Amino acid sequence: MSTTFDVYASTSDIPSFNDVLTLSNIYLNKELIRHSINDSYEIDVSIRKEQTHEVVLLDKSTPATWAIDDEYAWFTVNEKSGGCDAYVCDFSDYLHFEHWYDEFIDDNQATVSKAQMRKCFESGFYWTFRRSAGQPAIINLSYGLVAAAFAELTNGFLFSYDGAWDYTIFPASANRFLQSYFDPQYPAPEFANWARECIAILKNSEC
DSSP states (O other), rough: OOOEEEEEEOOOOOOOOHHHHHHHHHHHHHHHTTOOOOOOOEEEEEEEEETOOOEEOTTTSSOOOTTTTTTTEEEEETSSSOEEEEEEEEEEGGGGGHHHHHHHHOOOOOOOOOOHHHHHHOOOOOEEEEEEETOOOOHHHHHHHHHHHHHHHOOEEEOSSSSSSSSOOOOOOOOHHHHHHOOOOSSHHHHHHHHHHHHHHHTOOOO
8 A cells, every 4th residue: 555745835946956855855754853863864866757667867956846647756875775756746626626625624624724724725736756665664654755845845735634644733834744744642642653753764874
C-alpha cells in the first residue's frame, strides 16, 4: 500500500530544486536532533522518465517542476535504496472548490483560510509525493518533510486522503503539519506507533 501527500501552491513563483532541498534538509536535521538520532542524512533528488526511469539532466537552480505525464522526481536519502516518487498534476476541478472546502468545516481542524485555499485551487496544478510500501524508515520520515518544504516555499498547503498522516489536520499549512508530523506522543495511536517504530529503526541505524 502506498500513501501520498498532495501540495497545492498559492503562487506561480516556483522555488528552485536547491531551495527545496535546502529547506527539506533543515527540516530533516531538526527531526533527527529532536529524536536524538546521531547519524547524518541528506535528501537529494533526480528527475526521471516515467516510462523508462531514465535519469534526466537536471539543473538544480531551476524551478522545481517537471513534465506532466512524462517525468517524475525521485527523492532519495544518502543514495540508499528506496525513495519517494513525486509528480506534477493538472488540476482542473476548481468548479468543485466550494464542495471540497465545505468537507472540512465541521470535521477537520484545517488551519488554511478559505481565501488561501481558493487561491491555491486557481493555480491549476499540484504536486503529489508518494511513498510506496516497504520503504526504509528514513524515507518514511523524509517524504513528508519534502512535501512540507514545497508547501512552505509556495505559501501553499498539504493534504492527504490515504493515511499518510492524520486526515483530521488537513488541509494544513507547513507549520501546522510539522507540529504534529512524526510525533511519537501524537494523540492518535496509529500515527504515534508508526512514528515510534520508524524512530527506533533509525536509532539502531537500520534505516
